[in-house]
Amino acid sequence: MADHYILMTYYAKYLKEIRRVSDSTVKHYQGALKHISRYLVKKEKLKETVYEIQNIESLERIREYLYADPEFLSLDKRGHQMYSAGLNNYYKFAKGVGFYNIHKHIQVMDMEVPVKGKYTYSSDTWRRSSIIKMQSIEAAGYLCEIDETHETFTAKSTGHPYMEGHHALSMKYQNKFSKSLDVYANIICLCPICHRLLHYGIAAEKETVLDKIYFDRSKRLTACGIKISKEDFKKLAM
Ligand SMILES: [Zn+2]
C-alpha cells in the first residue's frame, strides 16, 4: 500500500477532532477498513484500499456491492458488525457528516500532508466533485467564501445552494510544493460566477478576490506546510 492516502489521514483526524471518538474506536474503524480493503482487492474492485476512492459515487457503488454480497454479510456477522460499522462511519465522513458550517472549526483538520508518490491527477479531475471538495463546501455552509450573499440555485444532489470547490493553488503547481495541495486549507467554496472569474477572468477583476483568499487562507496554508508570499500566490493564481 502506498504510504499516504490523504483521505486516510483526514479520516483519522475527523474521527478524533470532529466526531470525538476514543482512540480505541478509531483503531477499530481503521482496522475494519483495512479488512474491507483487502476483501475488495481480492474481489478486484479496488487496486489497494478504500482510501483510493476519490468521489462519493464510486464509494456508494462499493457500498451497495458489499451489502448485496452474502460472503461479506456473513463475514460482518461473524465480526459482530465491526465491518459494516467501519464502512458506515467512513461513508458518513465522505458525505461530510459533521462538517456542516464549521467555518472556523475546520482549522483543526489543517496539517501537513505528504504528496502522494504517484500523483494521478487527470485533466478532468476538477470537473468531478471529489470527496475533499464536497466536504469543504459542506464546511463553508454552502456560502460563497468571497461574499456570502452571492446567490445561486438549489442543487438537486444536496438540497443546498449550488456551490463549487476550487483549489486556491491549482493542483498543476503541486511540483512546486513539498506538501500536498489537495488539503482543506487550499480548497475554497465558491459560487459559480466567482469560480469562473478565477478561471476565465481578466487579472484586474481577479485582484481583490485573490487578496481576500490570501488573507483568509495564508495562515492555514502555512499550517499545512504550504508557505507562499502574497506576491507569489497571486502570480500563481492569476
Ligand atoms: Zn477552480
Ligand SMILES: [Zn+2]
Ligand atoms: Zn461568489
